[in-house]
Amino acid sequence: MGPLSDLTVIEMGTLIAGPFCGQILGDFGANVIKIEDPGAGDPMRQWGRSLPKGHSPWWPVIGRNKKSVTLNLRSPEGQAIARTLIGKADVLIENFRPGSMEKWGLTYESLAAANPGLVMARVSGFGQTGPYAKRAGYGLIGEAMGGLRHITGEPDRPPARAGISIGDSLAATHAVMGIMMALHARQRTGRGQVVDAAIYESVLAMMENLITEYDITGYVRERSGSILPGIAPSNVYPAANDEMILIGGNGDTVFRRLAETMGRPDLAADARFVDHAARGRNQAELDEIIADWTRPQALDALLALLEDNGVPCGRVYRAPDMLTDPQFIARQAIVETEHPVFGKIRMQNAFPKLSETPGEVRWPGPALGEHTEAVLAEMAGLDEAKVAALKARGVV
Structure with missing residues (x-):
């Protein structure tokens, strides 16, 4: 009923x-x-x-x-x-x-x-x-x-x-x-x-601001793969054994936590990555640095480390993952x-x-x-x- x-x-x-x-x-x-x-x-x-x-x-x-x-x-x-x-x-x-x-x-x-x-x-x-x-x-x-x-x-x-x-x-x-x-x-x-x-x-x-952005600035949004241009870091990164992890660290405070978790607190003070606009301009370079850090690490350990430090992250789910995940189970x-x-x-x-x-x-x-x-x-x-x-x- x-x-x-x-x-x-x-x-x-x-x-x-x-x-x-x-x-x-x-x-x-x-x-x-x-x-x-x-x-x-x-x-x-x-x-x-x-x-x-x-x-x-x-x-x-x-x-x-x-x-x-x-x-x-x-x-x-x-x-x-x-x-x-x-x-x-x-x-x-x-x-x-x-x-x-x-x-x-x-x-x-x-x-x-x-x-x-x-x-x-x-x-x-x-x-x-x-x-x-x-x-x-x-x-x-x-x-x-x-x-x-x-x-x-x-x-x-x-x-x-x-x-x-x-x-x-x-x-x-x-x-x-x-x-x-x-x-x-x-x-x-x-x-x-x-x-x-x-x-x-x-x-x-x-379509969010796609029309208005063009109307005001003349910019036509194009395909950008797994990223949103100018929003960084927010991407899919490699992990060990050909697995993948999503990391969203584009906010200033979150990015500082990510940098510290990576053992690279210097990144948060680096002029290339010091704020949202700078990270957007240097998106590809920043993604390479993060990928070099994630690539050799096991996915589960990487997820646990990032979660413990308050950095939004997740795995790329398939049907088998959904059927066994505790969050799916808890919420039916x-x-x-x-x-x-x-x-x-x-x-x-x-x-x-x-x-x-x-x-x-x-x-x-x-x-x-x-x-x-x-x-x-x-x-x-x-x-x-x-x-x-x-x-x-x-x-x-």
Whole structure:
């Protein structure tokens, strides 16, 4: 019973941008009813480097805490049933190409006429308006247009990706923020509204001072690899046995502690490194000095030494490290749940943590259409015979 347990959410759409939005709401108790095509369902059910036992390791996460209902939105009967379900919902999420909902007769205006309090979150590549609105907009395009791709990677190589679908996830997270704002406004007005979350704008919102810096100084930020230009020391450094350590010592007092820990207190008084600006100008030289100190040392000993002296540091985590780390364990950042095919599986927990009404992983992604009959009976008043007839016609 999370803080959103009084909300009913209809999730339409596929892959990550819309479904991650539904995942977050479901984690905190919302009754999320996911509408999927009766054929293959959400393509996320087939994603992954491999499909152990014929099932995707992606789907248990992004499909968690949701109910799966199959419904053919391209058929008039399916559209009518969708309209009935949406009429009893608080929130509708969709991430189809703009124009699809309108083509199916599911415009916000018509839906809100029957359900004035409806909040409709529309997640797309470029938003619902503007000359690019109807273009296909995947996350990688939004990441590039929003400025992230150009500044990610090594200076002498083409732009790199983050390694996850960060553009989609950012758009979904901003959509959740918009949903909660719209629900708050509904308490005063009684009316819902449309939340328009574009992937490229969600990425742009994270770009810190990139636009303003150019506007004022003409400086175009470029790829800088593992550093932020002018912020030093703050980098990844080598340790013994080909391991790596991150050290952040760019504050004046922290840098003095780092220099003393290195047995080089003179560095803090050196004109090249005496303050933030000087260290930024001599970043590469300072990084070489620190790397020469870290390179021969064992990672665990190095971490302990720096931690004892109050210098921010850390290892570069991989999945195995996360599963055994005491901080992850103490805060239950990773939880175990039961999957009908895989058995016990682990995944990241609901976040952020709330002290009184925390979120939780109640169940992993359901089987395709697992809740069709129950939901249609409860919300649309359809008995088994009617659902069977719809199945026979390919509507569900």
